[in-house]
Amino acid sequence: MKKLLLVEDDTIFANTLTRRLTKHGFDCVHVTTNSEALLACHRHQPSHILLDMKLATETTLGIIKPIRQSMSSSRIILLTGFASIATAVDAIKLGADDYLTKPLDTQTLLAALNESNVSAINTQRDVDDETLSAEQVQWQHIHQVLKANNGNISATARQLSMHRRTLQRKLQKKPQ
Numbered sequence: 001m002k003k004l005l006l007v008e009d010d011t012i013f014a015n016t017l018t019r020r021l022t023k024h025g026f027d028c029v030h031v032t033t034n035s036e037a038l039l040a041c042h043r044h045q046p047s048h049i050l051l052d053m054k055l056a057t058e059t060t061l062g063i064i065k066p067i068r069q070s071m072s073s074s075r076i077i078l079l080t081g082f083a084s085i086a087t088a089v090d091a092i093k094l095g096a097d098d099y100l101t102k103p104l105d106t107q108t109l110l111a112a113l114n115e116s117n118v119s120a121i122n123t124q125r126d127v128d129d130e131t132l133s134a135e136q137v138q139w140q141h142i143h144q145v146l147k148a149n150n151g152n153i154s155a156t157a158r159q160l161s162m163h164r165r166t167l168q169r170k171l172q173k174k175p176q
Contacts, residue, residue, distance in 0.1 A: 001027045004113075005046040007037040008079075009055040013102075017050070020106050026113075032056075034063045041071055048113050051096075053080035053087065061090060068095030077112050079104070085171050089151035098147065142170055 004026040008014040011032075018028040026048065031040050033055060041049070049067060051060040060078070067076060075098075078091045083101040091099050098112040142160065149155040157164040 001025055002048060002113075003044055003046040004028045004048040004050065005037065005040050005044060006030045006050045007034070007055070007060055008032065008050070008052040010052070017109075021109075021113075024106075024110055034058055034060060037063055038066065041067055041074075046071070046074055048075045049077070050113075051076065051078050053078050053091075054082060061087070061094060064091060064094040064096050075113060075115065077109075085153065085168060088146070089153070092147065092151035139170070139173075142167065146171070 002025055004021060006014055006017060006028055008017070008030065009032045014030045014032075018030060021028055029040055029044050029046065031037050037049075037051070037060070040046070049071070051064070053060055064076060064078070067074070076096045077098045077100060078087075078096045079100050079102055080087065081102040083099075088099045097115075100108065100112055142156070145159055146153070146156045149159065153167060154164055157167040160167065162170075
């Protein structure tokens, strides 16, 4: 069973995630502060770590680097309801493996946890699930390329053959 540490101050959201991820083979431990997170890392040795970026009185950006140093093989994913290019770049530079925005569906989260290609997961959904729009596919592709370039906007823009400002505008818009 895979061990998952969830650092989340919203208890209802944390309980929902815990139930969902337990069904998919994760043994979940939930904490609500940075200090509890650092202790839980040493006690439980999680293979996966989900960090809510903004806790009640603190941000988890500051613990990404120490967690990465002590848990080098763990998969670290930052969850946020306040997405921005700057924080995405900071999180990746500090050592996060992925950066996801809330709300998110279980399949997207599982894809990130299992280091899978999100687009591949979306194509394997049941036929009754909604199909992605062209804008959603483009947005996901841009984020995958951004991740591959370690958050470097200029390198991503060059790889996608688009102007840097155009890329920044596209990253600010979440397709419906």
